[in-house]
């Protein structure tokens with residue numbers, strides 16, 4: 001009986017455990033460890049932030065993740081020994097034959113002086129919830145949405161934030177008293193898809209949203225309400241909405257298998273340099289954007305490798321880095337971009353303009369995963 005240990009029950013860990021349960025049943029020991037008690041879709045943070053949903057409405061408790069052959073433990077991982085495949089958690093030690101690190105990306109506010117003091121990021125559940133109380137009080141002045149470093153999760157999310165803020169200010173009849181500016185380190189809102197970027201730029205122009213590309217927030221001076229960009233220029237703000245610099249969680253960095261803050265993996269297999277140890281999702285560098293849809297695609301490939309190893313499954317497929325990211329265009333409109341990063345010589349991103357069909361597909365994306373993972 002093989003012991004498979006999955007660290008993290010996010011997009012990657014949930015999909016991997018589901019695949020293994022479906023294919024292996026209870027013939028092997030699959031353990032998932034997560035410090036939290038519930039999963040929240042990344043995009044639900046925008047719903048929380050703009051008061052469209054409550055935390056209770058978007059939480060999916062792990063108690064509902066019930067799969068044959070899979071144990072879910074609520075523990076915090078405090079040390080990982082990849083070579084020994086031994087993991088220390090606050091409730092004890094775990095040993096495995098195969099180890100999959102799916103601990104996501106953490107935020108590094110200390111990398112941006114002043115950010116912790118301003119304390120207004122929208123990339124965590126707590127941050128989005130806090131901002132849901134701040135945004136309704138913002139009725140005049142300059143809102144600055146700022147990304148503090150790349151890579152960052154879900155590259156379209158800051159654009160979505162700008163458009164949803166514009167909606168919110170118009171709804172309250174205060175848009176004329178407000179400015180919205182938006183700083184991203186990329187040269188375009190969605191670099192692999194010129195069409196998607198053009199559609200977003202067009203939307204920003206029509207709504208009077210100022211877009212500053214190719215720059216990141218280097219520091220904040222809360223005393224003067226000014227953000228300093230990486231070229232030394234300054235952007236004033238009355239409301240700052242930030243995306244902190246990302247990196248793998250400390251426990252992953254301390255395990256010694258990261259480079260530049262993330263775990264390098266073979267993009268085709270998601271294998272790390274340590275035999276029997278894989279990394280999927282936001283904690284890994286697999287040559288794909290950091291988004292749930294890529295984490296779960298990677299998890300399906302790792303499942304094939306594990307099945308081949310423990311149950312003699314067929315040849316595992318190569319990871320192709322494909323996925324669809326849905327994009328809120330505001331006013332209830334949803335479009336998407338079909339990304340393909342690894343199957344051909346060029347990265348591609350095909351734009352699907354906002355439509356009722358795209359809205360239904362995004363709804364289905366959430367509903368399918370709620371049903372598959374949580375039986376809802």
Ligand SMILES: Cc1cc2nc3c(=O)[nH]c(=O)nc-3n(C[C@H](O)[C@H](O)[C@H](O)COP(=O)(O)OP(=O)(O)OC[C@H]3O[C@@H](n4cnc5c(N)ncnc54)[C@H](O)[C@@H]3O)c2cc1C
Pocket residue numbers: 007008009010011012013033034035036041042043044045046075076077078102103104105122123124153154157249251280281282283290291292293294295325326
């Ligand atoms: C505003 C916003 C909008 C987004 N929109 C989309 C979207 O529309 N589509 C999309 O595909 N993606 C979207 N994303 C990105 C998506 O949420 C992430 O890319 C995805 O969750 C990554 O999956 P993962 O499995 O790598 O990590 P995660 O889902 O982050 O899971 C990691 C898990 O590890 C656990 N963990 C971490 N450290 C420890 C520890 N020490 N001990 C135990 N457990 C630990 C965490 O509790 C967590 O449950 C969005 C993100 C944001 C912030």
